Amino acid sequence: MARTDVVGDIERSGRPAEVPAIEISGLTKVYGASETKAVDNVSLSVPPGTVFGFLGPNGAGKTTTIKILAGLLSATSGQVRLNGLDVARQRAAAMEQFGAVLEGSRNTYWTLSAMQNLVYFGRLQGMRTSEARSRAEELLRDLDLWDRRDEKVGGYSRGMQQKVAVAASLIADPPIVLLDEPTIGLDVEATRTVKDWIRTLSKDRGKTILLTTHQMDVVEELCDRVAVIRRGQVVTDLPTDQLLARSRQRDKYEIRIDGTGDGLVLPEGFTAVSGEETTLISGRLEDPQDLYPVVDRLREYGAVIEWMAQVQPDLEDVFLDLIREPAR
């Protein structure tokens, strides 16, 4: 039986609701003879239709996990399933389940036009030329690239190139889309466009999106759920609102004082950023009453408080806290 039929059966039969779109179980990757684990027993489950933020600092194991997920790298142990299909053992069928924009790569051929690229990547996904052309036309019109479809992609702006890369990942209309740093290098307008696509793909089309980015505002705005990886291990995996709420159990305070703050000994957990004339002190407190000793210390130092505020931590604060905390 043809491979496409196998996948067709799965799609037609209706996937049971409990089958995750992406399921990573006990994934470990050790490079070469070194004992260092780039990915260490990572397990994640992404329900269908979710925008899943997969975050981590550079070198945390994020790219390694993504490459294993995309079938570009073999795992030392563990398993990755896309819509229930094992990437290592059922590669062909699993590959039909997703499209990807990979970080740091061109993703498309710059010597070919946008239309040629989309037709090429469509056929690479098993589409006939006529099918790929028809789908490419839809995407290029949607992305306002139709008038420039026959120009070489190398001559496009960075934002337009990224649009073509996203279009290429959607050419076969896969249920899962992997977007690795899709807004990197884009200007404000192009970033807004990409964010709109992601929202449309997820909310209106029910696609599962795995998103990695260092732009926390993008994550906070779009992701239903966030996992953070650090030193090869997942340190948190929570719905975005829960993650923010958990962090907000400890409020963040900011105090601006006059002067550079030389010689000021800060209370534990507080940091200071000195400017030319003022210093911004910030830190987290579980109980607002704990603010009194901080103020007392500033008074003893002789600082003049210019301004003080309680600040809601955003996802960037949460992320920084998570990657600084000892691994759990």
Place this chain on the structure above:
Amino acid sequence: MTTLTTTTNRPGAPVRASRSRLSTWANGFGNEVHKGWLGLIGGWRGTLIQMAMFAIFYLLVVLFIGRGQLRTDLLITGLLGMVPLTFIHEQVNRAFWSYLGDIQSGTLEQTYLTPLPSWVLLLGRQVAAIIGALPYAAAVYVTGLITISAHGASMPSDVRVLVPLAAIVVGTSGLALILCGLTLVYKRVEVATQISIALWFIAGGTFVPLINMPTWAASLSRAIIPIAPGIEAMREILLKGRSLTGLQDGWGLGWVIIQPLLILLIGVLVFTRFERVAMRRGTLGRY
């Protein structure tokens, strides 16, 4: 706001129609060949310049060997060596750079995100490289024919040379596979590629027939250089009037056929092995 169209709102219009595995593979193979073709015609100016350069190179070599004269005998024997050399140079380089170029640009990983088996794409890239190499070999051949005619002679022809020619195509494809496989893991293998091409020029019997070389050197060339047995066979058929079964200078028809098949087999094994290593080490898209 941008509106994205997906097939979910186009019932009855599946993006991927169901079809047989063979048909899907054939489509994927054709896709790679088509991409190679687009690359060739997209850089047509460069193609024309290179075609002229190879033709000039051929004439210059004959001129130097002939001590300042374009001797007819050298034009004919040299042409039989230069056409395969041009072919191997272009075929190997095109196949090799289709990988290294994609690795450098970061596009290679994207081409692996496919339900198609990688050997289908590999085969497509190889055929695209063969098609891409043909205009250069043809340019040298036509230049040779015109120059030889201008000297009042004619280039012998015999349909039986198609056998050694096909053997050369198979052998160079094997060599290209070896180098493509190596570059998936060792990114600086480019230097080895250039050196190997130079080696084929010197030791492949291109201008100096193998029978004029020391026995050990001729044996080594016949054993490992993909174009050597083919060139030797073509010279015997066209210049000495021998039949395919009557080849005497080298190791016979059997070796003309077996040697490229062995190189192809080694190429397939090396590529498969190194592709697996690249996927284990994560070097598929790393340069």
